[in-house]
Amino acid sequence: MLRAGVDLGGTKIQSVIVDPEGEVLGQDRIPTPQDQGSAGVIAAMVASVRSALASANASLDDVLGVGVGAPGQIDHDDGTVSHAGNLPDWLGTVPVAGPLREALGVPIELANDVQVGVMAESQLGAGRPYSSMLGIFCGTGVGGGIVINDALWLGRGAAGEVGHMVVMPDGALCPCGRRGCLEAYAGRAAMEVEARRRVDHGKHTKLFTIMQKKGRSRVSSGVWAKALAKNDHMATELIDRAVWALGLASASAVNLLDVEAVVIGGGLGCRLGTPFADRIRAAMIPHLILPEKAPQVLSAALGDLGGAMGAALRVQHTVPPPGNIGVVHEED
């Protein structure tokens, strides 16, 4: 049987169809509708899954279920997504599993987008050779996950917030409202705020010109990559700063956890690739208690598809408990 996975993001919806070995047989990628509320977003997810199935020459009868990786707070039992500020018009707590199941007629498995992305890298991507790893996903923010004995360690439900390890006491302001978190140095949103602050103080950069030329309203990963390629001074400084912070936080995490590998993913991490991962490793080593046993630091291998592939992986864990109707709990 096949499995479908959907990565629900604020700007795009990515769907994949995978076979039992995790091979991608088909996929679809569409923009997240910005003006039709959560109902429009859910309708777009349904359409995207159908389109991915068509590209795989498969139908809903061939799939065991659909996994969905979503931002915000997931209530697995209720099948809802709350506090998803990145999603357009996503007010309060929105039922997702129920409506999707009604439209698609297969079990739906909801999970956190970063957690499924980390598990995809662990099982199918750069972390595959290792039974323990730390995933650090640099996108708008910095998320992450810890894999121990080949399983995601969730703690009391919120483990993996590597983006909020403190790298500099009383340091840069983080989008979370605190100071000195890793995300304040290595998250795209915070890096853009810092770039604008420097421009306001009379510094020069090509970042915003490149952004406008690309027709973007935000300094995207592609904008950062282009500015670096043009040797833009400010972009280079801010990426250096991100590398420093990522090296420091990874070193503290590795001293604590002694994992075999650190996998750098997310939009920015994937875009900057292996040279970025190599620089993070070099920045990490001076802070390691056992530098001679420095872990591998690798760029995420699955790129844009990782989130959707990880969401699909969640479906295999679906074993309907006795007296229950599968993954959709008390939906009506």
Added chain:
Amino acid sequence: MLRAGVDLGGTKIQSVIVDPEGEVLGQDRIPTPQDQGSAGVIAAMVASVRSALASANASLDDVLGVGVGAPGQIDHDDGTVSHAGNLPDWLGTVPVAGPLREALGVPIELANDVQVGVMAESQLGAGRPYSSMLGIFCGTGVGGGIVINDALWLGRGAAGEVGHMVVMPDGALCPCGRRGCLEAYAGRAAMEVEARRRVDHGKHTKLFTIMQKKGRSRVSSGVWAKALAKNDHMATELIDRAVWALGLASASAVNLLDVEAVVIGGGLGCRLGTPFADRIRAAMIPHLILPEKAPQVLSAALGDLGGAMGAALRVQHTVPPPGNIGVVHEED
């Protein structure tokens, strides 16, 4: 059957005899011989186990084995302890399991002293109600351990080095040679170096007067406690600094691991007790991504006996593999 445990330290050897429920039936505590080399230390361990057995009205026939918690690097297969700088005249790699087994005639289980101390707190002490915890042991240095699903997570063998999480980039010099590690702020050796530095710069403190009155050559945990009780300004400042660093490092660790509890142990941690743990929790909360879900921060419950009790716990894991003579591998 009973189990014996020995905590081998640079200044004292602590032995306990525990029953299958982990109850302490007898114990012995003697100074570590300082001038008889490793042979003298091993002979003292043998004497201490015999003395603990006598105090429990038991004999070697009643014990399943002896667990030993030792500093330095443990080679479990070879039964040796290396790089144990805290132990007197401990040069190179010293066989420990072999000589002890020869003298006592029971299986010997060697393990890292901090790791057994953390496991004792998890299974029999402050961490008992929780299946996940972080142990932070503040003594001469700062060691620690991570318990996940009721088991110690060792990573590639060196996990738990919470003392070398970086709390201040380019900060205070750590005994490990790096800068800004937690241990540079919360380890007794580093705190004493800092106090001497401040005295050299003309600052006043009662720390060294109290030390001399107590007949100590080092600023022990008792000296710190006494100076605090006398409202010594420098001692208060340095303990405040340690609390700050412990709060910061625990917050980063909790954001990463989301454990249920943090247990503060070690000589200094146990001596300063619950008020110290409460202050660390207060210092941690502002840096937590989910402050409303702050973990418990507890003072270690087993005190001075924890290490020896944890060493005894190791014996229960001893299942001689087929064709093997138990825990003593290739000893002769």
